[in-house]
Amino acid sequence: MDDNARKRFILDTNVLLHEPLSIYSFNEHNVVIPMTVLEELDRIKDRQKDVSRDARQAIRTLESIFHDATPEQIVAGVPLGLQDDDASGTIAIITDKHLPQGYAMFTDDEADNRIINTALYLQHTMTGMAVLVTKDINMRLKAKGAGLQHVEDYRSDQLVDDIRLLSKGFYHQENSFWDRVGECESETHGREVIHTVADELLPGAYINQYLIDDTEDFAGRVLEKIPHKIRFVDLGRERMMGRKAWGIQPKNIYQAMALDALLDPSIELVILTGPAGSGKTLLAMASALEMTIEKGIYDKVIVTRNTPEIAESIGFLPGTEEEKMAPWLAAITDTLEVLHKQDECMDGSLSYIMSKANIQFKSVNFMRGRSIQNTFVLLDECQNLTASQLKTIITRCGEGTKLVCSGNLAQIDSNYLTPVTSGLTYIVERFKDFEGSANVYLNGVMRSRLAAFAEENL
Known part of the structure; x- marks a missing residue:
């Protein structure tokens, strides 16, 4: 590729923090690291x-590339292909503290x-397209407003371009x-009836995808894909709607599909998405108590979630780790209260259940x-978790452990994540065809009439 066709990608700091090896993701194009980033x-x-x-991993990666390079070579660009055969471009470090007069849009x-000024300088003085890559949404707006023609998010780990294309976990006929x-x-295998149909009847089907239709009696789940055929188990909608976990019964077919996946020990990862009030946490906690206390399949229940500031610090709160986590896990304690509100002494029931199920609150950190x-x-x-943070948690799970990931992609609080870049979106697509996982989008708000109206109209 000639120099005019090569692009120059100027990387922001948050790209290297998001993926320290991101410099190898630009293939035959050139990567520029401003001194401000270092x-x-x-x-x-x-x-x-x-x-x-x-940050340390990104620094070590850059040092391994530049350790034998001269200052002139570092400015001109060092080939990336020496470290990764797929990356045939170059990487350079540019000093951005004092740019030539007339090129600085921002003077502070x-x-x-300073990084935007560097990108503007390269846009005006270098051949080829200059592209600023940053995960900071506001920085992208500032760069475009300053006159930079090409500004992008880091998209190498995005598996869908539009959140509407994200798998919902079921096929509706x-x-x-x-x-x-x-x-x-x-x-027939015992109580199960398994059907085999031609694969063109279920386009894009994947393992553990649920099957429903507009009638009131059919529901199934894909078990296996074989050449030109798909095998699925007939679950029966009435049977699914009649299942219970810790006294909780599904209110719609979406909750029934979620409960089926939650109560199946062979499904080790269940991903629940959907709007606020659709029942994600309630179904997960009811299933946890059912399978831990009633069935004795699991020894304990661990509840964890990210704390604010992108899962950073909880140290300023008093008490033990579980006491520190209590404010962030109020939704779990609220759910436990709902499950035991009919008990004669709810406080005593909650204390007994917390002890009996060995429920532990832990921080992602x-x-x-x-x-x-x-x-x-x-x-x-x-x-609100990135793909790497979710990988950290998923890889902790050993034998006999079931992991339930729940979240609402409309309620992202992170400065750098969007619905298409969230780690939740990433694992939905990555685990879509894994036989040990199931994904269900819980359609409909069951919390209250008020919550349903607010979700639809606000």
Whole structure:
């Protein structure tokens, strides 16, 4: 590729913190690291937070590339292909403290503005397209307002371009499913009836995808994909709607599908998405108590969620780790109260259940390095977690552990995440065809008439 066709990608600090090896994601194009980015990495690397580890990894990656390069080579660009054969472009470091007169749109010393000034300078003076890559939404707006023609989010880890394309975990057939299928192969295994149909009847089907139609009697789940055929188990909508967990019965077919996945020990990862009030946390906690206390499948229940500031610090709160986590996990205690509000002494019931099920509240920050065995793990509000943070938690799960990830992609609080870049979106797509996982979008708000109206009209 000639120089005119190559793009120059100027990386912001948050891109390297989001993925320290992101410099290898630009293939044959050239990567530019402004000096301001190195200064910010230097300030971050000694913090007592998870982000400091990513800063140190990014610094080590850059050092491994530049360790034998001369100052002239660093400015001109060092080939990336020496470290990664797929990356045939170059990487350079540019000094952005004092740009030539007339090129600085911003005159202050703020880090983001210096990086934007660098991108504007490269746009005016270098051949090829200059593209600023940043996960900071406001910085993208500032750069465009300053005259930068090409500004992008880091998209190498985005698996869907539009959140409306995200898998909902079920296939809905209009009218009657059986009218469309006609005759098919069927076999009985104990109480289960398994059907085999041609794969063109279920386009894009994947393992553990649920099947429903407009009738009141059909529901199924895909078990296996074989050449040109798909095998699915007939669950029966009436049977699914009649299942209970800790006294909780599904109110619609979406909750019934979620409960089926939650109560199946062979499904080790359940991902629940949907609007506020759709029943994600209630169903997960009811299933956790049912499978831990009643069935004895799991030894304990661990409830965790990210704390504010992108899962950073909870140290300013008093008490033990579980006492520190209590304010962030009020939704769980509210759910436990709902499950036991009819008891004669609710406080006594809650204390007994917390002890009997060995319910533990943990922070995401302290999950690293653990190996969790025979445990029901509920990760609540995980729409605010990145893919790497979710990987940290999922890789902690050992034998006999079930992980439930729940979240609402319309309630993202992170400065750098959007619905398409959330770790929740990432794992929905990554685990879509894994036989040990199921994903269900809970359609409809069951919390109250007021909550349903607010979700639809506000």
